[in-house]
Amino acid sequence: MYETVQYDRAGAVARITLNRPNKLNALNDLMTSEAQDALQQAAQDTHVRVVVLTGAGRGFSVGQDLEQVANRPDDWSVAEHLRHGYNRWVTLMREMEKPVVTAINGVAAGAGMSIALAGDIRLASDRASFVPAFVKIGLVPDSGFTWMLPHLIGPTRAFQIMVTGDTVTAHQALEWGLIHQVIPSEQLEALVSEWAERLAHAPTRAIGLTKRAFNTTMDKTLAEMMEYEASLQEIAARTEDYREGVAAFLEKRPPVFRGK
Ligand code: LHQ
Numbered sequence: 001m002y003e004t005v006q007y008d009r010a011g012a013v014a015r016i017t018l019n020r021p022n023k024l025n026a027l028n029d030l031m032t033s034e035a036q037d038a039l040q041q042a043a044q045d046t047h048v049r050v051v052v053l054t055g056a057g058r059g060f061s062v063g064q065d066l067e068q069v070a071n072r073p074d075d076w077s078v079a080e081h082l083r084h085g086y087n088r089w090v091t092l093m094r095e096m097e098k099p100v101v102t103a104i105n106g107v108a109a110g111a112g113m114s115i116a117l118a119g120d121i122r123l124a125s126d127r128a129s130f131v132p133a134f135v136k137i138g139l140v141p142d143s144g145f146t147w148m149l150p151h152l153i154g155p156t157r158a159f160q161i162m163v164t165g166d167t168v169t170a171h172q173a174l175e176w177g178l179i180h181q182v183i184p185s186e187q188l189e190a191l192v193s194e195w196a197e198r199l200a201h202a203p204t205r206a207i208g209l210t211k212r213a214f215n216t217t218m219d220k221t222l223a224e225m226m227e228y229e230a231s232l233q234e235i236a237a238r239t240e241d242y243r244e245g246v247a248a249f250l251e252k253r254p255p256v257f258r259g260k
Contacts, residue, residue, distance in 0.1 A: 004031035007038045012049040012200035014042040021057025026065035027111060032085045039092040050199040052192055053119060054103035063110025063133060070246050078237040079230035086111045086143035087226040093118045094215055094222060097208025099199045103192045104128040114143035121195055125185035130168040132161050137245030139236045147225035151218060153177045
């Protein structure tokens with residue numbers, strides 16, 4: 001039993017639901033460790049042949065819980081936070097030799113967007129949106145974002161998304177190749193079940209090995225890029241602009257960035 005994540009198994013389908021709906025499923029340390037545990041459980045359970053990851057309420061996940069990191073001591077390492085947290089989470093999804101379906105029910109922001117995009121099959125409600133929020137608080141994209149985006153949609157749009165932080169609608173995400181399908185929100189559940197059912201009857205070993213091939217085919221590995229991102233974030237998270245970005249968010253005012 002978890003506090004911030006719900007884990008259910010029905011037959012060959014495991015469903016992991018991020019469950020802090022009042023905070024749009026913002027990622028705190030407990031949720032991160034519980035989600036990792038749930039993913040490991042699904043990976044190890046031989047009955048499970050497909051994993052669905054979704055969010056409770058109106059959001060998928062808005063990424064890092066900024067209230068939690070705003071109060072960290074000066075010697076806290078964001079790189080270590082990423083290595084043990086979201087990097088491990090994304091790695092569990094990508095390296096699990098079973099298909100992972102992300103059911104993107106609502107807004108996916110920051111590391112929450114990285115996690116949504118780490119799914120093998122990505123299905124979105126028409127109420128979903130993708131907010132590459134990192135730059136808005138003076139950070140570099142992390143949790144695999146800088147690897148996934150160019151690989152999924154090419155460098156042109158990827159760079160624009162990363163440096164503007166502009167919201168990508170579900171329909172744009174489909175058109176640009178970030179996701180596989182968009183559907184009216186009331187039909188998302190049925191579409192997810194259809195995909196889960198299909199994948200639960202697919203040759204799981206072959207799909208697992210196909211994932212292994214996918215993960216090694218690119219010249220830089222996801223693991224290498226996540227490690228590199230972690231070292232870049234160590235720098236970005238010590239800037240004045242980052243402190244200002246988080247303070248402005250929590251104070252509900254526009255940030256004033258000074259380029260420092
Ligand atoms: C939140 C959050 C949030 C806490 C909404 N935290 N409460 C890695 C390592 C270390 C440091 C930092 O980051 C990272 C990686 C990252 O993930 S960086 C990106 C972090 N995420 C963001 O910057 C997104 C911030 N959120 C937003 O911009 C908006 O909430 C979006 C555009 C996602 C959704 O807007 P709305 O639909 O208008 O919802 P809202 O803003 O009213 O949010 C609802 C509640 O959730 C609200 O709380 P309240 O008590 O006022 O009802 C928000 O404060 C809270 N919330 N995001 N990340």
